[in-house]
Amino acid sequence: MPPLQLSHQQAVIRLQDIRAQLEDLERRDNLTADDEQTFDELTREFSDVDDHRRQMERRSALERVRSVTQVTERAPGRPGSLGVERGTPSGSGSAYDLDPILNPDSVEDRRFRNPWDLGEMRTYDRSPEQVGQEMKARAMCAVEKMAGANDRIRSAATDIIERWDDRRGTIAKQCLATSSPEYMRAWSKLAAGKSHMVSPEEQRALERAMSLTDNQGGYLVPFQLDPTVIITADGSRNQIRQAARQVVATGDVWHGVSAGAVQWRWADEGTEAGDNAPEFGQPTVPVHKADGFVPISIEAMSDAENSTTEVGRLLAFGKDTLEAGAFAVGTGVKQPTGIITALAGTASEMAPGTPETFDSADIYAMDGALPARHRAGASWMANRNIYNLVRQFDTGGGAELWERIGADMPPQLMGRPALEAEDMAAGFNPAVAADNHLLVYGDFSNYVIADRIGMSIEFLPHLVGANRRPTGQRGWYAWYRVGADSVLDSAFRLLNVETSV
Template sequence: MNSNEISLVVDSLFRQYAATRSDGAPGVEQQLRAMSSRERQHVHHYLLEQTAMLDGYDRLSQTQQRTLDAYRALGQEVRGAERDHIRDLAAGGTARTEGGTPFTPDVTGSEPTAAAAARHVDGHGVPQGGEPLRLEPLGSMNGVQLREAAMRTLDAAVRAHTLPEYAADRVEHLLRNEPPQGRTLTARWAVATGAEAYTRAFAKLCADPLRGHLLWTPEEGDAYRRVAEVQSEMRGMTLTDNAGGYMVPLTLDPAILLTSDGSINPLRRISRVVQTVTDQWSGVTSAGVSAEWTAEGAEVADASPVLGNPSIPVHKGDAFVKYSFEIGMDAVNFLGELQMLLNDAADQLQATAFTTGTGSGQPTGIVTALAGTSSEINTTGTEAIVASDAYAIQNALGPRFQPRAQWCANLSVINTFAQFETGNGAHMFPEIRENPPRLLNRSMNELSNMDGSINAAATANNYVLLYGDFSNFVIVDRIGTQLEFIPHLVGTNRRPTGERGALLWFRSGSDSVNDAAFRLLDVPTTA
């Protein structure tokens, strides 16, 4: 849930509480019970923040005091609903706790959590003194149960610090906004690949691709079979997926983990990033609806908007990592290293494609999408960047896109603008030297895959500066990344080297869905 959604939920709870507080707030209780544990956690944190803010005031008005009392009462309701949820989990058996653990309200004397109940299961999936734990088949769950199980899985992974909060939010977005079939498949994927038992099974395959499955516990075998069922469903929704390979655990999947955080390519951070379960993402665009002033009794004009239906296909990319037998033997720790290596390789491959990709067998880059369109503007100089280019580019963008517009350029181009001076020696763009840098009151981002040098002796187009609202550049990741193991690698003499290989393949795409939201500076040169 984003901050706006949380605020709306709390407002709704507040109104219900104010209307029914004399009756124990039954409407509030019902609404809280209908939420997932993750959603209650968001609400709980929001209430704590608001309570702390009001507590910090020296004096409160009567309205503020009533609001503070209501926030405190709602916090108790949230904690009570979560305790009821924990009891329900415990009553449902340990198999239900495997998909995730609810959050633990920070209150004294709260009941034991489902995590505590899960500790009665040893590391091999066998309840202490009982039979091997068997996972509940996904086919036996309805849509609501699947969604709840998926949200519990996300809760547990975030609290265990195996899944970042932003990655969980991406999966939650799919659970809310995909068509019904996509929501169900996303939930099944999250529950199956997010199971700790599947992560353990996957780790054993990493250590020994040939015999690792012989070391699986019954619980791990069940987890693998659940993932295999989901994998088969995903293949049924595409015409191009390859068979074979193992589905990557939820906590290792680049489709929800990649951020380019700290990378020299900021596009994942500033653009619109979506996930899909199919071969392509489809959206709707519009130039907007026109309004008018009319005289009394005059017929209004037809203001029907012209709607576009952009679709962005996802393309297959791959990354290969080899590792020694010795490294693979440390299977659990190796998974973290494998995640880092494969995600970095995928990140670097995509960074180039999202900027200059051709769109043929790879994503369409933002520069490729804009080059040769009306969004391209030539420099006002002669085969060189001049200071007035920045003003020309910004002034050419429509007012509709200005509030959220940002700049992108290669570091050498950023430095060029930093060196421009006025006639009396003052810097023309002093804010570009700040951290973070800005240009003409808009954020500047380093995008190293853009052109950074201009060769006046060559005939070429040099796309050196990009400005626009990057919510109109969409990056699409298909969930369900696959990994294939190569048990033995051989050297030049065709003899084993004592190494294994891991081949990751993933599906991503990108494109501009509204070229009018951008302006691209071209500095053409002629030999």
């Protein structure tokens, strides 16, 4: 960027970078011809940038003098006295009248007038971790300033950045690129089919955002409208997601860490410690692509003033609905691995006490078979029809009533939450040979859902019918990535009422 186009803060940062580069060259024993040329070019640039900085400071000082010497009020009996339109008492600690040029933003103070202006960042001679730290600080500030977000969304976005961002600030970079006012305006125009109205500044914001994704085509949904953020903020309608452990993946695979229990011992004084280290494992959860389509009529788009926000809500609802089935019975092939798929055929699978039957004894057996360390945070999961069968186990008022096993306010079974999954088996037919996975019981924090933030969307200006003629509709084609799998099968028990002919 030419010196005359630099702001004061950018000029100061550039001077610091030039000085670091000159000192790096000076430390070398022998300079090549290219090094000598670089040294001369940096020296000339330093002089130009420093002159530009001094000129801006002089202008700023002159403006302050002019503002102070303007006659704005006249004190009684003292014609021509100087007045002050506004000011801050000395020592008050307020920054209301701080000079915006001589008091630039400070990453240490975590305050940024424009957190999205990354041209103010100094990157030379700084480690990726230091740059990532400032990225994260700017992203946290951007969350507080970004438009089109309520308090719940801001809280969810803050939590995602704080908990899941890596040391290089991958999520922070995406937040900064896709939450800026310029990007929000550009995306809103694209979503409304008005790409011809995108300004050069907004186009640059689009290009910055697209440089961060490996997706081909489409535009990233603004951070504040990303379905992952919205679902986190408003709560999922999918009860499996409510109980599962939710993480954010920054790559194609989420990598975790698991370990068995540490083997403690009783030790005599002064004796050598035993090798009590647990065996560490590294479970992985691959993320898979899913896509969806949102059609809308031209009339509805013309009448809707808040179509941009509505698109985000629709995408979040569709995403939640699609995932409900996958998290229960997903095959794991080009889609998440459902909890039933993960446990079927493992040591966690249990048979009923009496073949081809289901009664209250099986529920107690599942509770007894689950290790105590997992039982404290355990939940049940089944189709609603299975819970209705449980209510009918004893209609005579005995010890096996649902109310004795667990009252339905809120729904509980043996004092543990009873989650619903419509895609699980609703019953079984003894006349048909099949596996019937009726009930899951366990600690669902060991079922990991890995969301990849960064849904992309592409606007289609016209939809056509069977005869290839326009239908008067437009649409948004969207795609994103998510994965799920059990990372510790022993934390669950799965009841399989197997039937045979």
